[in-house]
Amino acid sequence: MTAPVIAAHGLTKRFGDFTAVDGIDFEVPPGESFGLLGPNGAGKSTTMRMIGAVSQRTAGDLTVLGLDPDSHGPEIRSLLGVVPQEDNLDTELRVRDNLIVYGRYFGIPRSVCATRADELLGFAQLEEKRNAKVDDLSGGMKRRLTIARALINEPRILMLDEPTTGLDPQARHVLWDRLFRLKERGTTLVLTTHYMDEAEQLCDRLVVVDKGRIMAEGSPSALIRQYSTREVVELRFGSERNAEAATRMAGLVERIEVLPDRVLLYAEDGEAVLERVTDLGLHPTTSLVRRSSLEDVFLRLTGRSLIE
Structure with missing residues (x-):
């Protein structure tokens, strides 16, 4: 070699x-x-x-x-x-x-x-x-x-x-x-x-x-692939409501991260999870379904965002 x-x-x-x-x-x-x-x-x-x-x-x-x-x-x-x-x-x-x-x-x-x-x-x-x-x-x-x-x-x-x-x-x-x-x-x-x-x-x-x-x-x-899911759902309910909303969404996915400005839900099918969030009667001010990135890997490994 x-x-x-x-x-x-x-x-x-x-x-x-x-x-x-x-x-x-x-x-x-x-x-x-x-x-x-x-x-x-x-x-x-x-x-x-x-x-x-x-x-x-x-x-x-x-x-x-x-x-x-x-x-x-x-x-x-x-x-x-x-x-x-x-x-x-x-x-x-x-x-x-x-x-x-x-x-x-x-x-x-x-x-x-x-x-x-x-x-x-x-x-x-x-x-x-x-x-x-x-x-x-x-x-x-x-x-x-x-x-x-x-x-x-x-x-x-x-x-x-x-x-x-x-x-x-x-x-x-x-x-x-x-x-x-x-x-x-x-x-x-x-x-x-x-x-x-x-x-x-x-x-x-x-x-x-x-x-x-x-x-x-x-x-x-x-x-x-090792440390995250295929997709991530980003939801914003307002800084005062994010933690409460995350509690209500517990069980929808295996992993939820509550950041100061948003809640992250990790899933293989983000759109399906977003529909289930709506079924719970929750209405975020903004929502985004995206693919997982190295930012999510870092968050999983350290418990904090890569860029603070």
Whole structure:
């Protein structure tokens, strides 16, 4: 079997008395799109920093491309492409020059950097902005440029920390398309996100992380099948009436979740359940039948919403 490009066993990171990453185990084979899904503060970014050889682990074992990040940091960093949570583009340089100068940090000849920069601007759909100032780009364009820059050294692994945070829906979908193209090329992707739709779109496999621990692992579809039903009925009765309505609906389905703003009923046939709710004489102000998502998986595993 092909050796994993990342292997973590008992990986732990403490900051004083606080444990940010609590003995997690996972492996990433080459060419996989692997995700760390969890809320802010779950330990995702801390794990990424240890993989990226910029933060030493407290305990456990970790290898990246067969090397120990604590002792082979420069070697590992030369083989990674990193897209940080916040864009850190050089605003004093124009778009194309951001790529060329960054490539020179890796010792890549300028002529090679120039050729790769033109190719990556095409990939990122930024050809027309090649001579523009960074500050003149939209948020989505800046994000695509940051990804293009991370690819200038032809990395073995592309790491993306919350790649679409702050982007509008259209920009998110354009970025997803670029990342999906990288998946098709066989690039190994490792990403963190707290957007369940993003994880479902991009990840072949993921771990659900909360409070530094792995709660579940598998493909998005497998996790949904294991921890949720096919459909979910969302009902809103008003914040003062949701709990009372949930009590009256007890027995309609095996699982009910009462959130501050709505009640969730988990069922295989949402429309049938909605009819039974009406038969009870209950009339929600709004109702929605939808398919289960990773948000429901997280709620089942932790008892709280993914985005709070």
